[in-house]
Amino acid sequence: MGRPTINDLAAEAGVSLATVDRVLNGRAGVREATVARVNEAIERIGYVRDPFAASLARRRDFRVLAFVPDGDGQFLGEVRAAVQKTAISLLSDRVVLDLELFRPDPHVFAARLGAIDPEDVDGVILMAPETPHLRDAVRHLRERGVATAAIISDLPNSRVDYFIGINNLNAGRTAASLLGRFLGPGPARIAVIADTLTARDSLDRRLGFDRVMAEDFPEIEVLPTVEGRGDPQGLEAALRNLLRSFPDLRGVYSMGGGNRLLLEFLARSGLTPRPRVVVHELTPTTRQGLQTGQIDAVITQDLGHILRSAIRRLRAGRDNRPILQEQERIRIEILVRDNLY
């Protein structure tokens, strides 16, 4: 009743099991013509490798290294925690997922990637900003047969094998859609807060946000972006300035970090009516903000899902298996107080 096995495949291709094995596992010493015959037979009988049996026989786990920036933003903390949790849950799937932190120095990071031994590592997951060094390091990894997946932020110029994350343009659109509806008809002024607008993600979000605001909520005036740049005092001062110029502020869209400070500032400012607040990423701060009512909506992505998806793709690629597009789509999730999990 079952699917075809390598035995069926060998028979169909008219070669021995050994040759099938050589072709399937990319070992050397097979004529091109023979490889082609096997591949045709694969197509013909619809052979797909049984990943269970394979990993059983391989007697070796699927090893993945996840690189996440070392740093103290809450979101980074969430990512690191998600990697660790996912690692545990994937152990029973014969996947060993290791977390590795890296410091910003691009040389050091690229060197670390270059030192990866393809014998030890099947795939690499990267949450990292794109730099020329990284681009070269990724290319080098590919050449040595280590698959790469970018998560959360794409690395569009690094020819990474996969990107797993949300579409940030649509995330920005979603934020605008919500904030616009929350504010209702009539003119209003809203602020946009970002860590920095140089990051690709923030640019995309801002772009999507502005488009929807312009198209659907023309009466809403979006003030120039307040950039935090990881400097609490600077952000505080900028916010204070903003509020002095626009005491009628009715909404805030926060695209990145700094939410803790933002919420504290808003609480202190005692603005009435309370401004509508839409932020990104579920963290302890934003979770609490939802619960206390300081935040109206959080736009987020399921980190566990992202990591599992990344690993499924790396594995599927290695086994030359197709993936289920549908299951791998990363949703832009909207959380309010009442659907918080």
Place this chain on the structure above:
Amino acid sequence: MGRPTINDLAAEAGVSLATVDRVLNGRAGVREATVARVNEAIERIGYVRDPFAASLARRRDFRVLAFVPDGDGQFLGEVRAAVQKTAISLLSDRVVLDLELFRPDPHVFAARLGAIDPEDVDGVILMAPETPHLRDAVRHLRERGVATAAIISDLPNSRVDYFIGINNLNAGRTAASLLGRFLGPGPARIAVIADTLTARDSLDRRLGFDRVMAEDFPEIEVLPTVEGRGDPQGLEAALRNLLRSFPDLRGVYSMGGGNRLLLEFLARSGLTPRPRVVVHELTPTTRQGLQTGQIDAVITQDLGHILRSAIRRLRAGRDNRPILQEQERIRIEILVRDNLY
């Protein structure tokens, strides 16, 4: 390097492989004291069955039957489609998922469940309203060793093994949270539409909805529920009546089916300003409603996720494995035009 195997387990328990096998697979002919010894050894060395190897050796797929009502609501269509898609994607996981439709007659349905051969079927997934017949049939299934999972609607009195779906009280709360925010401050009248309020799901949603409205949006007046009862003309008439009495209607919460008719009605009525509309379940109609702007938000659940989760639980139960709570939580998803996938 690896996890303990049955060999380690046998050694630890001081019994043979045969006995370990008998205990693990619940075969008869083992003294209680011996069973206990094996189970203690399992605890001690932390043995967990390797599900891959097991299903390989079992030479038999995990067979699941999914029962979905035969009927022509769009949501039912989505559920059936999701079952079929999931079935395909799970084939490579050695899971055979079959879809079976049933007609409303509780006798016939219960008889069908009673006729299930435990030799053929490992688990049953049910999307069905609870009836006394069903309750008995589920109990009977359990007794014969067939695990059962209710999806979407719980069967609280049927002692089903698992329920996989959203918390409808929170779903109702979420709807109210959104609709209340969309309407902004000030008094407003809103309508609630339901197929029927006798279904447990609708009751829960309504309850959650009312609570949040009362607590957070006291100025909003929730009109009595309009019940469709699967009768298009009746619904149409009721809506017309409602609008005659309350021409200042500003919001609509639709808890179940009938959205197609509702949207047509609202379009024809030309209400200004356009009422804010929050509905449940993503269907072709509600998807289009989001895109055209007739619907502000859809509250939904990922059917593929629900089905995969149900199967993971049935399998984990059979193999006596723990599940990852986190991964199995079914989210109450909020969709607006811009995060539609």
Place this chain on the structure above:
DNA sequence: ATGGACATGAGGTGCGCACCTCATGTATGC
């Protein structure tokens, strides 16, 4: 012709487990 490089086949082993048979041991009732 001869050696060497390369392509292929034959066949075995074991991964962790389920499932089966048969033999042997032990307690129980009469």
Place this chain on the structure above:
DNA sequence: GCATACATGAGGTGCGCACCTCATGTCCAT
């Protein structure tokens, strides 16, 4: 004390695959 029922062990087989060794065959350059 003997038949009987039951508990347990020993050992084998195969699932689909990866990985390994060794033998044999084919072709080419010299």
